[in-house]
Amino acid sequence: MLLQSFIQGRWASGSGTPTALRDASTGEVIAGASSRGLDFGGALHYARSVGGPNLRRLTFHERAAILKALARHLSERKDALYQLSYATGATRADAWIDIDGGIGTLFVYASKGMKELPDSHVYVDGPVESLARSGAFLGQHIYVSLHGAAVHINAFNFPVWGMLEKLAPALLAGVPAIVKPATATAYLTERAFRQIIDSGLVPEGALQLICGDVGDLFEHLTCQDVIAFTGSAGTARKLRTHPRVLERSVRFTAETDSLNSCILAPDASAGTPEFELFVREVVREMTVKAGQKCTAIRKAMVPANQSGAVREALRAALAEVVIGNPRDASVSMGPLASLAQRGEVLGQLAKLQRESELVCGRQDELAPVDADGERGAFIVPTLLYCADPASARAVHEIEAFGPVSTVVPYDTLEQAIELARRGEGSLVSSVFSADEAVAAHLVLGLAPWHGRVLVVNRHCAADSTGHGSPLPHLVHGGPGRAGGGEEMGGIRGMLHYMQRTAVQGTPDVLSAVTGCWVRGARELDPLEHPFRKPFGALRIGDTFRSADRLVTVEDIERFAALSGDHFYAHMDEAAARSNPLFGGRVAHGYFLVAAAAGLFVDPPLGPVLANYGIDALRFIQPVRPGDRIRVRLTCKQKSLRIGQGYGEVRWDTQITNQNDETVAQYDVLTMVSERADLRAPEA
Secondary structure: OEOOEEEOOEEEOOEOOOEEEEOOOOOOEEEEEOOEOOOHHHHHHHHHHHHHHHHHOOOHHHHHHHHHHHHHHHHOOHHHHHHHHHHHOOOHHHHHHHHHHHHHHHHHHHHHHHHHOOOOOOEEEEEEEEOOOOOOOEEEEEEEEOOOOEEEEOOOOOOOHHHHHHHHHHHHHOOOEEEEOOHHHHHHHHHHHHHHHHHOOOOOOOEEEOOOOOOOHHHHOOOOOEEEEEOOHHHHHHHHOOHHHHHOOOEEEEEOOOOEEEEEOOOOOOOOHHHHHHHHHHHHHHHHHHHOOOOOEEEEEEEHHHHHHHHHHHHHHHOOOOEEOOOOOOOOEOOOOOHHHHHHHHHHHHHHOOOOEEEEOOHHHOOOEOOOOOOOOOOOOEEEEOOOOOOOOHHHHOOOOOOEEEEEEEOOHHHHHHHHHOOOOEEEEEEEOOOHHHHHHHHHHHHHHEEEEEEEOOOOOOOOOOOOOOOOOOEEEEOHHHOOEEEEOOHHHHHOOEEEEEEEEOHHHHHHHHOOOOOOOOOEOOOOOHHHOOHHHOOOOEEEEOOOEEOOHHHHHHHHHHHOOOOHHHHOHHHHHOOOOOOOOOOOHHHHHHHHHHHHOOOOOOOEEEEEEEEEEEEOOOOOOOOEEEEEEEEEEEEEEOOOOEEEEEEEEEEEOOOOOEEEEEEEEEEEEOOOOOOOOOO
């Protein structure tokens, strides 16, 4: 099978002799790949001129709907991906992380796009900034889609997840992507990519695929393009310093080598649940994907007085691992992805052994199940012990990207932190401790050098997603050696593909730009109460101004009796007078919110279906008996729930007193029907 690239809307084969791609277990050639002769400059132009406009026409919610539909489409066809995944050396459990993990990332970003983003094209960042006393000149930060392409260069170890975890935030941001998978396992990426294209769900030009080398692609990059790279630190350095990347200030994010640590705390001695959990996690991270994970545990750090017990426990657990062809149900660890990868790991292992002793993992004892130990890329899980980590260098500098980990003893928590830091930046570290104070101390010491820190104890172990599992909700990346980049992290991941811009102008200008009404902007005076308008008829700026209401002592006392809130500031005049903030008895803040609802709510059945919350509630100044309050309610923001028959409407709400002073302000959140015929029945 000759893999094809998908360039400028069509499948195309490269010229010349293709690179042979082999089954990791048998060595059999299963595909070839070449991208020579393809028009990479044309691919970028096509992405910018066709894919970008097609995506930017869609709102965040419409893009999220595409992600959800894609996730469902791939879920229905994933069995074919599982079968092909065996050729990469992945067991069924390994493939679940790659395939279902990638599909799950699409689902998460679809959900976040619907729930956390507006049904618009602009993402508002933070509150409005007042730039003048008059309130007529304001500032607002916004994010808008870049007018370029995302170039995704992925690693060999996760051919499906690696593609989808980058695509999800890019497509949600409205930026087309060019996917370049690692050649060794590109056959699995190509199969998944074909399923995506065949779905017909993605707008024209939004996705392209390169199976082979990137050729002169980098020569055509501009400041509107983004590079997201996963792979070795050496390759990242080469790409990051490409002349075109430097000249055009092309955005570059990298996730690279990482010497991740797992720390057994002093309280987690042999016999405790945390000790057992630690051993189980180290073994899992050594053997899942045959240790070919950028997040795998490379340094298992333990109290010096526990190092013997840890080594024996790990030795016994690793002896139970069954190595072989992942198609065999009895096999718990498959081969590395290729013979070249095996050679590289064995070379790095030899360097580590110069400073560490072998605990277990003699390669001459290799006897893989249903596979050829020479033609297949197999390695025995190898555990080392570094007796003097303070003087050693290799354990802190060399990553053997396979089933290899080193037990590292420490004497104090500060030493444990320092030894972890010597990795010069890592993706993840984990702590196993039942002592919250110890865990907190370690977390704060590790955080500056790590993108993620996991704490596990007996109470959360059953729910923990594990040391080596990046989640779409959380940042994946790390400082220093780990690449200095970030991916995913929920909506944060989307923002890497957008431009943050500060906009200055009048409240009306900011409202027009953001689609979100700003205080001081024009208020529209509807002919009927805004609550009588269906979603589509509501306009940003539609405003209702209420009559006023006298606040009395009787109101305060009835509210106290009903709510049970008898706080002295509401009920005891003498005590309240001694309070420097009030100087006398005041109304409950929540009474004001309730009374305001009574002033602005239109009671009969109508388009407003429900009030589902209040945001940003602030009580600005007290209201005393005898004060009169009134409410201004303005349609601030609208977000349609596609296909649900309703939308979410945010109302800017301001309560003022008889002196036109603001006493409280907040946003009321409602669900409003699209139907115009929701009316109260005739009596």
